[in-house]
Amino acid sequence: MTSVQSLSELTALISQVRSATASLALSESVSAALLLVAKELDAARDAIFDANTLDLEASLEMAVPDLVIDWLKLTPDRLHLAIETLRNLAHVSLPPHVSPSMGLPTRHPITQAHQWQPLGVIAFVYEAFPEFAIIAAGLCLRTGNGLILKGGNEASQTNLAIAQVFADALDQADISPALIQSISPSDGESARRWLMQSTDLDLIIPYGRASLVNQVMREAHSPVLATAIGNCYLYWGVSAEAETVARFVIDSHASTPDPVNGIEKVLIHADMPESAIGELVRRLREANLTAKRHVGVLYEGQIPQDAEALAAASLNGTVMLISVDRLDTAIALMNTYSSGHANAIATESYPEVRQFTQRACSSTLYVNTSPRFMRNPPQAAEIALGMSAQRGLTSGRIGLDTLLSRQRVVHGLG
Known part of the structure; x- marks a missing residue:
């Protein structure tokens, strides 16, 4: 040294x-x-x-x-x-x-x-x-x-x-x-x-x-x-299954030693059945993740009272579940409060996918797939130290x- x-x-x-x-x-x-x-x-x-x-x-x-x-x-x-x-x-x-x-x-x-x-x-x-x-x-x-x-x-x-x-x-x-x-x-x-x-x-x-x-x-x-670790967001559209969303969230936290692309906030369309949300909560708890429900529905242009929590990475396995009135609101929240390096969407709606990929500002977007980070993936040319949210090359x-x-x-x- x-x-x-x-x-x-x-x-x-x-x-x-x-x-x-x-x-x-x-x-x-x-x-x-x-x-x-x-x-x-x-x-x-x-x-x-x-x-x-x-x-x-x-x-x-x-x-x-x-x-x-x-x-x-x-x-x-x-x-x-x-x-x-x-x-x-x-x-x-x-x-x-x-x-x-x-x-x-x-x-x-x-x-x-x-x-x-x-x-x-x-x-x-x-x-x-x-x-x-x-x-x-x-x-x-x-x-x-x-x-x-x-x-x-x-x-x-x-x-x-x-x-x-x-x-x-x-x-x-x-x-x-x-x-x-x-x-x-x-x-x-x-x-x-x-x-x-x-x-x-x-x-x-x-x-x-x-x-x-x-x-x-x-x-x-x-x-x-x-670099950035955690505080990644996922939007859950009404057309996606709870099992699919749970799989994405759980897998995103599986990278060790740090959940680089860990999904810590799930933005849920307000029309989502309560039974589906309950299924997600159950699956997250079975995976030793802590699900925390956000009170009320967030609307576009509304400043959340817990904005500081939305902008922070917990890195402790806590996943906030937040109801939003529509995808526009979810994208605005992602662009404002997420770490900005790996955000995701789970939906079977092509218009939602198109809107998400055109307006979400994350450096990497994940559509209907887990954002799990791997430092030494099978494709050796993709070996990486971490993730960055900075824009550009x-x-x-x-x-x-x-x-x-x-x-x-x-x-x-x-």
Whole structure:
């Protein structure tokens, strides 16, 4: 791990990481390095779990919130998923480095192409979730980016163990260990402050509770890609079955360790039979989710009295059931109060589907399917760290293409 005592030291560290990315661009051993890191992490399981136990014991003494402790706990399944993600990344093909593109007609003959390039140096600022450092590092290695890790103090021992494995494995693979740097937890709040003040980073990705993400968004002087967890909405049209809606909601909470696309608000058309709502409540409770009925019907343009609750992610398995007068109202509520990264609709009405897809502003929309998030899906090219609600090219899944930029190259004849 690296100690950072001042902004100038951080600037020097970023420069060191950037230099390492230049050498990586000339290396043909990225896939081999990913496989080697996966192998070494597998061999270091016992040491990593021992370190994680120390972190868990210390967190209990420090009265760390239960949610963060759950995120901190590195189970065999969670570590296995991260290791398998590295192995799958080793076999992923990136977009072609140079691709032809159509140019606008001009008076002079020209050809145009675009090429993909890494962003540069990325900072990953996160709390708990020690395995996410592995996934973030794998994505950066695959795309040729440098990475600076700033984990929370609650995971200091686990992060140290993982960082040591990465450093040793990269060195064995003849890749500069400077490519992936983990800032020492002993630097604490001061190191985070230097990261926020730096203008030399190409991207900062914060991950954790909304309070952390919002703080980074407010304070960072470098570009930030905001992540989102939970507070996803689903509209339940009168034509959809309760069993279908229950299946979508329950499945959305099944991703571990965090319900990235967890549906926490179900907007129900006011004409829905009470028996159907009761069936949904029963099925949610059987799945150990808590169903909470909202009093009354919300109408378009009405400001809910509990607007703060509608805008917050509970992340505790609570699902609010809210009656609305029509789909327009549901869409307005989604656009105003949801996290904005993964909203859904359950309906057999094509006009409702069309209206929803045209007016809902979520970065990803799910029509008659569960929005469940998978970090390491069967399609390896879709491997992702998390989700973002930001609009534009970086919206939706935070994966390989998120960490690449497209550069246009125009050739003329002089």
